[in-house]
Amino acid sequence: MLTIGIGEMYRRRVDTRITAIFVSAALFLAYVIYDLPRGTPLQAFLYQSPFAIVVLAGALIVILARERTSIDRFLGLLLLTTGIHFFAKAGLAVVFGSGAKASDYIHTNYALISQSMTAVLMVAVGLTLLAKLVLEIIAVQRTESEIDILSGLSNRRGFDRRVQALFRHDPTGPHAIILCDLDHFKQINDTFGHHVGDTVIQAFGARLRLNAPPDSAVGRLGGEEFALFLSRTEVDAAVQLAQRLRLETMSLLNLPPSINVTASFGVAPVSSEFGLTEAYRQADQALYKAKNSGRNRVKLATTGFGNGS
Secondary structure, X not given: OXXXXXXXXXXXXXXXXXXXXXXXXXXXXXXXXXXXXXXXHHHHHHHHHHHHHHHHHHHXXXXXXXXXXXXXXXXXXXXXXXXXXXXXXXXXXXXXXOOOOHHHHHHOHHHHHHHHHHHHHHHHHHHHHHHHHHHHHHHHHHHHHOEOOOXXXXXXXXXXXXXXXHHHHOOOOOEEEEEEEEOOHHHHHHHHOHHHHHHHHHHHHHHHHXXXXXXXXXXXXXXXXEEEEEOOOOHHHHHHHHHHHHHHHOOOOOOOXXXXXXXXXXXXXXXXXXXXXXXXXXXXXXXXXXXXXXXXXXXXXXXXXXXXX
């Protein structure tokens, strides 16, 4: 059951036929060695082997997992140690003796050593599995709390978190920020209904996600406002991307033929001297100018920080 559970956790389903064969073989082995003298090498190793094999199988599943974190590596090492310790117990049974009869086992020094070792290791395995499960639940909940359900992009919290991580990884850049806003979105909702408005949000979000480079953050900041943070990207390249997005916005798919969707864009470089806050302010001023200039256009913030263009 332990190995089957580990297999499910690491998406390596254990074949039920193999499980049935193994359990049957282990039970048959227990019957075969029942009358062997206790404490002999053959009896001790045959008795402990099924326990060792099943735990080592779980260790193999963890070790061969494609994506492993520190807790996965620790769990793999712990399972490997636990599996090997069953073979060590066989050696200890030979050295210390496990009693001439089964009823004598509880009074032997080997019983104290054996039960203590196994209890400590198996409890450690159980707690580690529980810790991994809790961490996975937390990770899923955190991811879901940072995703905007309608657009499928990061929400403001998720976007800010991703941007901070990218900026910390490479604070010197060059980086760029694009702020974009769907033009006359309230009018779209009022004219065609909120269902069409939701479809516009979904289509525009998909277009942003499709065009965003791998090292970037894309998010819906709220309503019809979106943002892209482009890591290791010159501002000229960011302007070209914004222009491409502007053109593609006019041909979004799955919309009524009579609808005309456009978007305005403000672009700003991210300076290590002035930081993210100033870059956001500059991009927002550029977006404001794009909307005041007639919408459906891209405006670049001034390079001299202090006044928008």
